[in-house]
Amino acid sequence: MLPFNRPTLIVVLALVAVIFGLRQWGSAPPEEIRKSRILMDTVVEITVFGSPSLPLQESVDAAFKEMERIEALTSFFEEKSDLSRLRGDAGFEVSPETAAIITTGLEIAAASGGAFDMTLGRLKNIWQIEGDQPRLPQPEEIQEALSGSGFGALVLEGRRLVRRAPETRIDLGGIAKGYAIDCAIAVLKKAGIEHAAVNAGGDIRMLGDRRGQPWRIAIQHPRQPNRYLGRLLVRDVAVVTSGDYERFFEKDGIRYHHLFDPRTGYPATASQSVTVLADKAVLADALATAVFVLGPKEGIALLDKFPGTEGMIVGADGTPVYTPGFGKLIEWHGN
Amino acid sequence: MTSSAAEAVQLEKIRREIFLALFIALAVAIYTVEALLPSPVLGLRLGFANILALAALFLFGARAAWTVTLARIFIGALLLGNLFSPGFLLSLAGGTAAMTLMSAAKTLGGRFISPIGVSVLGAVGHIAGQMLVASLLLVRHPGLWNLGPVFMLVAVATGVMNGLAASLLIETLRGHPVFHYGSVANADHP
Amino acid sequence: MAWKLIFSRMTLMDGVIIIALLAGIVSSFIYMGQRREGSRVVVEREGKILFAASLDQEREVSFSGPVGETVLIVRRGAAFIRRSDCRDKVCVRMGEVAKVGDWIACVPNRLLVRVEGDEKGDKREYDILSR
Numbered sequence: 001m002l003p004f005n006r007p008t009l010i011v012v013l014a015l016v017a018v019i020f021g022l023r024q025w026g027s028a029p030p031e032e033i034r035k036s037r038i039l040m041d042t043v044v045e046i047t048v049f050g051s052p053s054l055p056l057q058e059s060v061d062a063a064f065k066e067m068e069r070i071e072a073l074t075s076f077f078e079e080k081s082d083l084s085r086l087r088g089d090a091g092f093e094v095s096p097e098t099a100a101i102i103t104t105g106l107e108i109a110a111a112s113g114g115a116f117d118m119t120l121g122r123l124k125n126i127w128q129i130e131g132d133q134p135r136l137p138q139p140e141e142i143q144e145a146l147s148g149s150g151f152g153a154l155v156l157e158g159r160r161l162v163r164r165a166p167e168t169r170i171d172l173g174g175i176a177k178g179y180a181i182d183c184a185i186a187v188l189k190k191a192g193i194e195h196a197a198v199n200a201g202g203d204i205r206m207l208g209d210r211r212g213q214p215w216r217i218a219i220q221h222p223r224q225p226n227r228y229l230g231r232l233l234v235r236d237v238a239v240v241t242s243g244d245y246e247r248f249f250e251k252d253g254i255r256y257h258h259l260f261d262p263r264t265g266y267p268a269t270a271s272q273s274v275t276v277l278a279d280k281a282v283l284a285d286a287l288a289t290a291v292f293v294l295g296p297k298e299g300i301a302l303l304d305k306f307p308g309t310e311g312m313i314v315g316a317d318g319t320p321v322y323t324p325g326f327g328k329l330i331e332w333h334g335n
Numbered sequence: 336m337t338s339s340a341a342e343a344v345q346l347e348k349i350r351r352e353i354f355l356a357l358f359i360a361l362a363v364a365i366y367t368v369e370a371l372l373p374s375p376v377l378g379l380r381l382g383f384a385n386i387l388a389l390a391a392l393f394l395f396g397a398r399a400a401w402t403v404t405l406a407r408i409f410i411g412a413l414l415l416g417n418l419f420s421p422g423f424l425l426s427l428a429g430g431t432a433a434m435t436l437m438s439a440a441k442t443l444g445g446r447f448i449s450p451i452g453v454s455v456l457g458a459v460g461h462i463a464g465q466m467l468v469a470s471l472l473l474v475r476h477p478g479l480w481n482l483g484p485v486f487m488l489v490a491v492a493t494g495v496m497n498g499l500a501a502s503l504l505i506e507t508l509r510g511h512p513v514f515h516y517g518s519v520a521n522a523d524h525p
Numbered sequence: 526m527a528w529k530l531i532f533s534r535m536t537l538m539d540g541v542i543i544i545a546l547l548a549g550i551v552s553s554f555i556y557m558g559q560r561r562e563g564s565r566v567v568v569e570r571e572g573k574i575l576f577a578a579s580l581d582q583e584r585e586v587s588f589s590g591p592v593g594e595t596v597l598i599v600r601r602g603a604a605f606i607r608r609s610d611c612r613d614k615v616c617v618r619m620g621e622v623a624k625v626g627d628w629i630a631c632v633p634n635r636l637l638v639r640v641e642g643d644e645k646g647d648k649r650e651y652d653i654l655s656r
Contacts, residue, residue: 032583033585034582034583034584034585035584035585035586035587036576036578036584036585036586036587037586037587037588038575038576038587038588038589043575043576043586045584197652197653199653201656202654202655202656203655204653204655210652215652215653216650216651216652216653217651217652217653217654217655218650218651218653218654218655219654219655219656220654220655220656228651228654231650231651232655239655240655241655241656243656245656246656275655440542444538447536447537447538448536448538448539448542449534449535449536449538449539450534451531451534451535451539452535452536452538452539452540452542452543455539455542455543455546456542459546481557481626481627481628483553484550484553484554484557487546487549487550487553488550491543491546491547491550495531495543498539499530499531499534502534
């Protein structure tokens, strides 16, 4: 007799149906939505987890909208942005958002002794590293482009932004992206979302954890594109990495990248890459740029001035140096 | 009724010219309408215009068929306003490749090959010519060739269909009184 | 009946030609069927990589271009264009791509979506890459 006579078969089928049904019903999994868009010259990806009763789709769209708004306010090229209006006037009332970015920026500029500088607009313009046709300018050109930049060239009086010299050109490249990430997170939080990550081309801020698990953030190896140095197990934090491999061109064997040393007008040479953790992406973004310019030793000293921040610097020789707190969060990648 | 040999040759020539003109006109009309219809898959057409080229090939020979095809492509381009555009170049490449294969098949195969076989070869040649030019000029991506087999399969199917239509058309025309009146021969004209 | 009509008008040589062509097509289908499932989707514009992501993760990506927005969906190991502001919607009709070497082009918006295989057993051991 076959084991599968009719009643047995029915029981087995019913059992299978019940098991599958229970699985479907029992663990109505929180929905995961992941959307990407090209914003601020990079791919911005927003991931949210949450119960399907939350307005997940709408919130992600609203977060992108918010980032677009910040981009329009801070982009040098947008006709109506605060910054392009500043090209003409000596002093100018800026939006609260621009004021907030510049306040943080000035604070880090002061703490880093000018290693972070928001007045490199003219210098970046002559190098064109982030444009289609980067070039190596003449030394005199660079000296000329540095005039009107530097610590103290920019003052914020309330919401009134004042330049000391008329030739000063502002560039918020090293900080606006972080601020926009923070704004996107704020929008998601306000919508009641508790688990999210905003990733703007590798500059990341996380909201909460990844459904009970920490987020696993891999850190790019600065010299081997397909490898990562290690991964951080973190939650509720911003992680920003700045490296000389992101945007650069090579000429006569020398790599010219997008992170300038404001003291020389040339790309900074002390580091290969820097990763900074902070509660806000705007802080992590600006600090990463400053620490990159300062290099391993002074960089760690700068991070020590900001409680709650951690970081790692891969020096020009490829050796990583990091804060004790960073050491506790990272799992190094084998081989 | 009798007619002199000279008259018969004259008649044959006129008949041939009238029919070629008709074939070209029909081919252009079909080609233009097909080009205006939305294509279900990019670039895939049914190629009904080739029925006329096939009829010309079997009734009047290779030169006549080339005339029908090239005239169809150029006049069609003038009507569609896409002369020397990428679409026109694709048509020209497809038409040339198809005609080369078809006239070669007819010459080599003689009476062992029917309009259906010639039509299938023409359809396949059309796709091959188009893909070659597309890969050289337009798409420049190796992934294009991945679509080849699908296109070829469609080409074989439309080729059989058009071949059947051509075969019926040729038979009808050969059986038609016009083709017998004062006729010298009704097949392969030198 | 239709078949009978076709066969009655075919010669032996016609049959040989058609069978040879069909055999070629079938074997190239078999050859192509052996291509590996892809692991990554890459989106390019004029040779520059705009976006790259694993095919395993579900996501929606929008690209803006000369004629408007093009929305790419990645789902269950395959990628397809959900909507595009272009006129012909050829990219939308090209359907899903999943195998190594497969591609979708959206010419008006200058986008090329293609599927790549992984270099070597690249297991995802992280959620996001900071770079």
